[in-house]
Amino acid sequence: MDRIVATARRSPPFTYRGFDVIATPDTLQRKPHFSRLRSVQLAPIYVGFVGFLVSFAASWVPSLWRDEAATAYVANHTTSELFTIVGQIDAVFGLYYWLMHEWLSVVGTNPLTLRFLSAVAVGVGAAAVTATGTRLYRTSFGIVAGLLFAILPRMTTMGIEARSYALCAAMAAVLGWLTVVLSDRARALTAVFYFLVGTFAVYLHMYAVLVVGTLWLSGMFLARTKKSRIWLSFASAGVFAATIPLLLLAKNQAGAQISWINSSPLRMMYQAVVEQYFPYKTVVRFTTPDQEWVRVVATVLAVVAWLLIAVVVVRGWKQYRRLLIFSLPSVVLPTTLVLAYSLAVSPVYTPKYLIATVPAFAILLACALFSLRRTWVQATAVVLLVGLIVPIYIAQRQPNAKFVIDDYSFIAETVDHNAREGDGILFDSSPGDPIESGRNAISGYPQAFSKTLDMAEVTGPARLTTPWSPQLSFNQIHQVVEQTPRIWLVTTPQRDNNANADYAAELTQLGFREVSRFAGPTHIVLLWSR
Known part of the structure; x- marks a missing residue:
């Protein structure tokens, strides 16, 4: 008996959920040191703050693009008008539009304020992933998982996107943490929070309902x-x-919501492997020549990450069983179901729609790094991953990184710096399709157009039929144009080269002539004067 007691007293402590557990002859006593307890409590806060800073940095630099202009346009309506719009289109973003309505009514509308909540969401998600990893394994693992979540290209691009995706990922991360808490200890209050957070996540983006199902599993x-x-x-x-x-x-x-999705099966497979977690651009359908090198980097990064994950799935199942049970279903099942539906029924897959799977993927990738048995191998893998992520991160924060066709920042800066009080402004290539119109710049940069008169602005119920800013035809504003001495015309090179283009021809007939021109990436801003 004395030998058994002596052996128990000599047995080293082991780690359980971030705490030292000491074996004694009578029981297992959980005795956390104060410093260890404090590090466990503060680690999510520190990692969350780092996650916020990573996404917030230079978030105001890239020009807004049409989807972000839609957010600004809808959010700046009254609450009743907002819900009239989402009753016809974009219902899946209804909750997000309302949150942005409340936020923008306080801070105003510009690229920084539009994207700020997304950067905050990345921080919240990183904190939740850290807490989840700590509870499932240990504190150091949780920190690595949280940092991976923060620097994954999917999150660094959604962290500067004025859409609901980053907030949805954050709520999915919190839901994952609540799943682990509820699995360890059943409490009614935890279940209530689980219900509220899960519902919030799905109303931020509908595809999150798949992750609710896999987390339950x-x-x-x-x-x-x-x-x-x-x-x-x-x-x-x-x-x-x-x-x-x-x-x-x-x-x-x-x-109206997803009719644009028309990817081929091979293209969808590539998107699932690469772009779902390692996007090299924001817009799914269009790639400019200068983005090709980023595509190569993202592809190599995806191959490295998936190879690391394959290693842990094959070799580390016993050691990392709880981590794999938690993360694998939420990564594999939603993607498989959406791809299968897209191939068998109708295309519904686009990489960012499965943003709610990113927290589980971050934990899975952290598990892969921890499964590498030699320190130098782990260090090499980390350096390789970070080294491939950095150029993608830098590319995401260039002035025209999102969608060069929507060079709204150029339009706004040109008008802001050169317009006089009382100048009129017109936008070509609409009212045919407001999505394609440069007038969406007004929605995202309203202060830049404060000195100008938006002569073709639509008022009344007609402006509640689309999330993009519509405009009147020239015939409807003919009288206003005649009374305005200087008019800014935003057009495209294609229409500018057409002497019979609607607005240019009409302005010429009314006695206007072009006196200045400013050329941007895809738009031309012209000043016409009598």
């Missing part, structure tokens, strides 16, 4: 008691029930 395997499984099942069922109205409304709007 992981929770069933991770749960320590039957009571935990019951609470998790009730909370998940509540999320599904609460989001049925959104799913039905989105189904009715699917024609």
Whole structure:
């Protein structure tokens, strides 16, 4: 007996959820040191702050593009007008538009304020991933997972995007943490928070409902008691029930919402492997020549990451069982289901729509790094990953990194620096399709146009039929044009080379002549005067 006691006293402590657990003859006593406890509590905060800074840095530099202009346009309506718009299109962004409406009403509209909440969301998501990794394995693992979440190209590009994707990823990360908490200890209050966060995530982006399902599946395997499984099942069922109205409304709007998705099967497979977590651009359908080198870097990065993950799945199942049970379903199942539906029924897959799977992917990639047994191999893998991420990060923050066709910042700066009080402004190539019009610059940069009169602005119910700013035809504003001495005309090279282009021809007939021109990446800003 004395030998058994002596052996127990000599047994080293082991780590459980970030704490030292010491074996004694009678029981296992969990005795966290104060410094260790403090590091466990503060680690998510530190990592979350780093995550915020990574996305916030230079977030105001890239020009807004049409989807972000839609956010600004809808959010700057009254609440009743906002919901009139989303009742016809973009219902899946309704909650986000309302949040942005409240935010912009306080801070005003510009690229920094439009994107600020997305950068904050990346910080929240990084903190939640850190807390989840710490609880599943240990503090150092949680820190690595949280940092990976913050620097993954999918998050650094969505962190400077004025859309709901980063917020959705943050809520999915928090939901993952709540899944682990609820699996360890069943509490009604935790289940209530799980329901609220899960519902919030789905209303931020509908595809998050798939991650709610996979987290429930992981929770069933991770749960320590039957009571935990019951609470998790009730909370998940509540999320599904609460989001049925959104799913039905989105189904009715699917024609206008996702009709543009037309990727080939081979293209979708490439997107799933590379662009879902390692995007080299914001816009899915268009790639400019100067983005090709970034595509190569992103492809190499994806290959390295997936090879590392393959190693841990094959060799590390026993050691990292809980981590893999948590992360693999949320990475594999949603992607497989959406791809299968796209191939068999109708295209619905685009990489950023599965943003809610990023927290699980970050944990899976951290697991892959920890599975490397030699320190120098781990260090090499980290340097390689970071070295490939940095050029993508820099490319994301160039002035025309998002969508060079929508060079709204050039239009806004030109007008802001050269316009006089009372000048009029017109935008070519509309009213045919407001999505393609340069007038969307007014939505994202309203202060730059404060000195000008938007002569073709639509008022009344007609402006509530689209998330992009529509405009009147020239015939409807003919009288206003005649009374304005100087008019700025925003057009494109194609229309500028056409002497019969609508606005140029009409202005010439009214006695105007071109006196200045400013050429940007894809738009030309002309000053016409009598």
